[in-house]
Amino acid sequence: MDNGVSAGSTASTSTLGNIALGLTLLAFGIGHTGIISGVSAADAVSLATYVGGFALFVLGLLEFRGGNGFNGTAFAGLGAFWFTWAAGADGKVSAHAAGLFLVLFALLALTLTTGAASGPFGQGTYALLTLSLLLLAIGTLADSGGLAKAAGWVAAVSGLLAWYGATAALAHWPTAFGKASRGGAVAAS
Numbered sequence: 077m078d079n080g081v082s083a084g085s086t087a088s089t090s091t092l093g094n095i096a097l098g099l100t101l102l103a104f105g106i107g108h109t110g111i112i113s114g115v116s117a118a119d120a121v122s123l124a125t126y127v128g129g130f131a132l133f134v135l136g137l138l139e140f141r142g143g144n145g146f147n148g149t150a151f152a153g154l155g156a157f158w159f160t161w162a163a164g165a166d167g168k169v170s171a172h173a174a175g176l177f178l179v180l181f182a183l184l185a186l187t188l189t190t191g192a193a194s195g196p197f198g199q200g201t202y203a204l205l206t207l208s209l210l211l212l213a214i215g216t217l218a219d220s221g222g223l224a225k226a227a228g229w230v231a232a233v234s235g236l237l238a239w240y241g242a243t244a245a246l247a248h249w250p251t252a253f254g255k256a257s258r259g260g261a262v263a264a265s
Contacts, residue, residue, distance in 0.1 A: 087245075090144065093135040093151045094201075094242035100128030100158055101205065101235030108212070108228025117228070121162045129159030150188050150202075157181045171216050178213035182206050197241035197251050204234035 100123055107117035136152025139145075164174065185206040192198040208231040215223030244251045 089135045089138045089142065090147050091242045091245050093132060093139070093147060094238045094245075096127050096131050096135065097151075097154060097201070098235045098237070098239030098242060100124055100132075101201075101208075101231050101238060103235075104128075105208070105228045105230070105232030105235055108224050109232065110225060110228075118165055121165050124158040124162040124165075128157075129155050129162060131155070132158060146188075146191055146193070149191075153184050153188075157184070171219065175213045175217035178209050178216060182209035182213060185209055194241070195251055197237050197244070201234050201238040201241065204230050204237065208234060 100120070103120040103123045104117060106112060107115055107120045110116070132151045133155025136148050136150070136155055139151055140148035160177070164177070169177070185202050189199055189202040189206055192202050208227045211223050211227035211230060215221070215227060241251055243249070
């Protein structure tokens with residue numbers, strides 16, 4: 077998310093993609109925590125299908141078209157994840173298949189963590205997403221509600237990081253630690 081880009085760049089799609097990712101992760105995470113009475117992860121299916129799945133996938137294609145291979149990979153790959161997760165969220169698959177699915181997409185999230193050049197918010201978002209998917213995979217395979225709840229909290233924090241990073245880019249807030257005190261505004265990473 078670079079604020080100093082030309083009008084023909086993909087900065088807008090990057091910001092919108094990070095907002096979509098953040099909102100989807102928040103809904104997914106909060107649903108798994110059980111903190112709001114009557115709200116479960118299954119309640120995030122519509123958001124995951126259309127915002128996390130369809131919108132992120134399309135934004136990923138736009139990022140590829142604009143020459144941003146990292147965001148193209150991130151958004152299209154995670155769009156596929158959310159769309160597929162939403163399609164199987166009603167228990168159509170076995171716990172073992174769901175656990176394997178989560179492990180496989182944790183590998184994508186790990187790849188995104190290592191490739192993220194967008195500073196602590198981008199790397200933190202993908203690192204926490206990786207941890208959340210691994211915890212949820214283990215919780216699914218071991219039938220552990222406690223691990224699923226922990227995964228939800230980690231996903232919610234990941235969503236907050238993605239949301240803040242995108243909001244900071246729009247509002248020109250700092251996204252780098254320790255640079256603001258050296259004078260001048262801090263450019264979004």
